[in-house]
Amino acid sequence: MPSRATIYDVAAEAGVSISTVSLALNNPARVSAGTRERVLTAADALGYTPKTEAVVKARKGVGRIGVLAPFTSYPSAARRLNGVLHEAAGRPLEVVVFDQESAARSASPLLASLPLTGQLDGLLVVSLPLEEAAAGRLRAQGLPAVLVDVRHPGFDSIHTDDSSGGRLVAEHLTGRGHTDFGFVGERQQSDDHLSPTRKRLSGFRASLTEAGCPLGETHVRFTEHSLEASAAAAASLLSGEQRPTAVFAADDTLAAGVVRAAQRLGLAVPGDVAVAGFDDSELAEALDLTTVRQPLEESGRAALELLRKRMSGKEAAAVREVALRLELVRRGST
Template sequence: MAARTTIYDVAAAAGVSISTVSLALNSPARVSETTRRRVLEAADALGFVPKPDAVAKARRGVGRIGVIAPFTSYPAVAVRVNGILRAVGDRPLEIVLFDQESAARSSSPLLASLPITGRLDGLVVVSLSLDEAMAGRLTGSRLPTVLVDVHHPGFDSVRTDDTAGGRLVAEHLLGRGHRRFGFLGEAQRTERYVSPSQQRLAGFRTALAEAGHPLGDGDVRLADHGVAQARAAARELLSTRDRPPAVFAADDVLAAGALRAARDLGLAVPGELAVVGFDDGDLAEALDLTTVRQPLEESGRTAMELLLRRLDQPGSVREVALGVRLIPRGTS
């Protein structure tokens, strides 16, 4: 019988100490990307699986589900978690939340290491892309995983039709008589996947082109996610000589920045500038913001239901697409 691969074997293969291996697997942000990759590649090559720890043994049949998402970056994600918790109900499950920055900016070192730690019975990944190495690690560890807002072959997924949402915004603004447009989106820091912001822009741009009013590259501004960053980008867009009288922001936080910029420039909303967002959380209602409503809580609930079904009865890959609708309010 072959000896079990240990953390010492991984450390030797990676050329690091066992404490560095432990950090790479359990606190990946504390080691460099180069070291982390070396440790993960060594663990993959050796087929390393940690021994179940005492805490896992003490769970006594209580399953542990991980939910990894950019909680602190996007208010909409918290609403998805409400749906996840509602789907769990009174089942004997422990939900563990992992906060990560959006994949629009960087990869997720924690997502890369979670499958190897052996501490989870299932995983929900929200708005974070999977590269092939991550996908292979999840598949190899046989960790049941459901993706939300991201698609990858071989994984159950729940997505919102962001492209259709962009089309809805274009149709709404065209119906209000606008003929020039601007777009405020989130800056992309990786090309590994097409982000929701990019999909919303694609739907918006296609619908405008079909109507004979193409969106020029000069009318698109991308910013890091946040009100202050969006405010600066929107001010730049709205300070041009041929400023667009209607702006679609890729989410409600970015739309809030556009509204602040309009106030800075003394532009009346909606008289001189129409603004439309995307998500329809509490922020949109507070701002009286016209926006696209996506079924945030339903997406979380559906993802957890898919995961529970896979845990109980594995089967073919399931993909669920949820619709969107435009909610007209006072900013357009």
């Protein structure tokens, strides 16, 4: 029986030091993309999997679930995690959190090494695009994975229809008599995927066009994901000669920035400009903000339930894509 591959074997195969192998697997952002790919390719070729305490625990009946998401930057991701933790409570499961700062950037550096560490029995990828290289490695290593708020061929997913959410907002605003619109969304960092912002804009724009009120490019702003960045983008939108009377922001944080910009310009909300967001966060409730409600906690619970079935082998081989319903919440900002 051939001996088990070691970290020294991987280092020799990749032509790097063992410390570089360790970094590539455990802290991938600290090595270059080329080096990381050499290490991962070598590990794949040798069938290398570290023997860790986590593996021992798993063999004793404790499953370890990884949750990869942009927790620190997006309240919606934290609420999805709450759903995961609620579903995991009282079960023989450990939940390990991996934070990715921005949903607009690829999670490949971190995601690429997770299947190889041997520390996980299942993985939830939340609100982050799954690129093909990482998807292929997950398949090759046989790590059960479920996607939340994103989709990729061959993987189970729990998601909502962002485009239909944009349509809900457009229908509401046109129903309120508005004919001149604006949009503020997060700037997408890669063209390898279609972000939720782009999907929400697509539905919003399509519905407005059908209503005879097309959204011009001059009334669309893309910015970093923060309240102040959104406020700056919205200020340029609302201070022009042909300012919109209604603005849809791709999430509630960005919508709060639009409200702040309107206040600084002396514009009344909703008297001078109506504002709508997306997610139905606590911030939306505090600001009396019209928004699209996502079943955030429910998506986390449903994702973990589906992942547990995959891990146990009880789920059918066919890929399951579960769509959850969106709902427009009407408040005072429109």
